Amino acid sequence: MPVLNDAAETAIKEALKTAILEKTTKLSNDGVNKGVAYLTDKGVVYIKQNITPQAREIFDCEYESLEAIAATNIIYVPKPLAIVDNPLGGALFVSEYIDMKTLNQFSQELGQQLARLHLHNAVLGKQKLKGFVGKEENVQFVKEFGFHVKTRFGNTLLENEWCSDWPTFFVRHRLSYQFRLLEENYADAEARELWSQLLRKLPQFFEGADIKPSLLHGNLQRDNIAETNTHPVTFHPASFFGHQDFDLVTSQMYGGLGQAFYNAYYDIIPRAPGSRKRNQIYKLFHLLNKWNQSGEEHKKKAISLMKFLLKGP
Template identity: 50%
Template sequence: MDELLKEVLGTVTLKKTGKGGGGCINEGEAYLIDTGTVFVKYNKKPQAREMFDGESDSLKAIAATHTVHVPKPLHVLDNPEGGAVLVLEYLDMKGLTRYSRQLGEELARMHLHNAALGKKQKEEESYVGGQGTENEDEDENKPVYMSQFGFHTTTCCGYLPQDNTFCDDWPTFYARQRLEHQLKLIEKDYGDKEVRELWSRLQHKVPNFFKDLTIEPSLLHGDLWGGNVAESTTGPVVFDPASFYGHHEFELAIAGMFGGFNSTFYQAYHNLIPKAPGFEARHKLYQLYHYLNHWLVFLFVWFSSVG
């Protein structure tokens, strides 16, 4: 793997700095190279390439909004020893303390970004002949308005792939491609028949959580818990995303489950995106997805939290 990294990065030097990092899913290591430092994430699971491709595309999508800062993805490579690696820009980070307010503001602006693109698109389409101001030479990575919920590629929350097939309706997307998908995996993997009965009682009630609510697709980080945020010397940083376009409220569900976000963060966020009626009930509905996901990832450790 070292020789492959040297070749791809065009470096003679490849030396571990000792600033490694890892979590429940991946291992990571910072390396000195000829031009500076990079961070390399490793995972030897068969689905690692799919997971890292999704993470790389998520980081690119977030970066394109010019809101919250993320490490730049450099390469996704198949690991000759099994699995895959993701090579990232190295950022010197520490725990989030000083920049909580800024993170709340930047996250809200990221969630509002797609709606702003939609408004701009409508204004441009109203010009002469409805041709707008489209420039064929525009940067192909420039974000465009997304009218549907989903994402152009698979992303993984933990190591579990998410069904990001585009859908016009958010309640349908969330019920079928998030909750029902997880519950089917639980029944299949653990033989738990009770989840089918519980889901049959809940699924018909899901639309009630969204009555009289207009939902614009927002680009989401997708796994914004306290372990996936930090700060550099210049501001907040988020990483390890599992992005898709969804309801902005979904983002705050896992943020509230494990701590790491203070009242300043929430105040700054809701100053730009106030809570809509029914927020608290939907918050619990959105947390259900993450509890189910943790049940699948961490086996029965989380069963008491779900049940």
């Protein structure tokens, strides 16, 4: 749970403009950041800490991701309030506190909302072509793939330099980066050789695919999904503008969403031709990330998937 000394408490009070900062018994732990709710004179807030050297960048990603999703007014996310340097190391992240429980009755609604989130940027693009400016004039249409800050997945920070096409973005900033880390961590000869072969084959998986930039949650797994008494909630996003299927593969790999969620999603955005095999490329990213973060117990699955992908789409 966050360790707040006098200097940290003062900094948070100043950031929130509150005279009261009293710890409650409400706790949370997402595996990377530990947090607790605090009472302020403006209500209850949630404060969590990250003690890694990358803490500030990690929280910057989350802050900007939450703001981007909230601006669409589609999926409910906690309102980010402040990021404060922790005098004891790392940083502290302050957000709205939401009383949440395990996702149950709103799984279908979340599927519908995610589909609408994924379509939101395309809708803005069509409105721009027609010269229409509505109530979302502060939300800008994005024509490229990427994001204005880094993306955090676990404790891995990923670059999001803008690219005009999705395959280039995904290979450069996701797969190639993971293989560079793999080389630094393990110098695995088999993985190196398989990647050199797979890299030449990857364009085939995207032939004929019409992929437009969608705002993604980016970290859609069971630990980051919940509900209140009235609606679903998502949190700890790692957003960027990418291919919508990346969110779906993430959710499938890390569980927590039932068939009602996927049925509701595909009712709005049907599966695209070639998606089942193409989505294995996104699965490879996650397996490589696990290998880099958690050790060689994930090597077998990653190697097996690369060999499968080499057979072609």
